[in-house]
């Protein structure tokens with residue numbers, strides 16, 4: 621007799637446009653669709669039968685030279701919030717960290733996050749073989765931080781690491797949903813096309829739908845496999861454009877279509 625393998629089926633709907641879908645996938649996941657009522661944004665769907673209010677939130681901070689997510693009207697969107705009776709989910713759109721973004725205008729400078737950047741020590745240490753940074757096979761983590769820190773692109777390698785430099789405080793975490801050391805990137809793509817090297821991964825989601833996080837303002841992306849000379853050396857940081865919170869829900873970092881970071885050569 622053959623045992624039937626039961627793949628759980630999840631039915632989804634969009635309270636804004638009415639679109640419905642079904643996933644057959646084990647483990648926590650959130651279904652997205654391009655929502656015509658949210659001007660084409662890739663927006664999360666809701667489990668059928670759950671009442672919810674789903675709406676887009678504009679980026680709170682100035683855009684500057686950030687590669688932000690825009691909707692079909694060209695407005696910069698920070699996140700889509702799903703409000704339920706028993707909690708709140710957030711899908712937040714992370715801008716791309718890139719090499720050729722001009723500095724921020726001084727009138728916009730403030731003592732907190734201001735832009736998404738690639739660490740200069742990461743590039744130098746990779747090219748000089750100071751650190752064996754292996755982006756397409758190492759475990760790369762995405763750790764969350766609040767708005768109490770001011771990241772610096774030009775920090776020394778030791779101060780770009782998780783748990784060091786400014787990254788020693790201000791962490792935002794949920795014990796099981798999004799641990800302090802981060803969520804691992806899955807589906808990493810690290811390669812060169814045309815004149816651009818791009819580092820990208822699947823969108824990164826909380827481990828469950830019962831996660832609580834307060835004021836996640838930015839993401840530190842770092843190499844968790846690297847043990848020496850600097851353990852957990854930073855690669856880049858991505859500014860989410862404001863404070864993002866979930867309550868008993870799902871938190872998803874939606875990486876920009878241009879990747880987590882890119883280098884134009």
Ligand SMILES: [Zn+2]
Pocket residue numbers: 634635636637638639653654655656657663
């Ligand atoms: Zn929709």
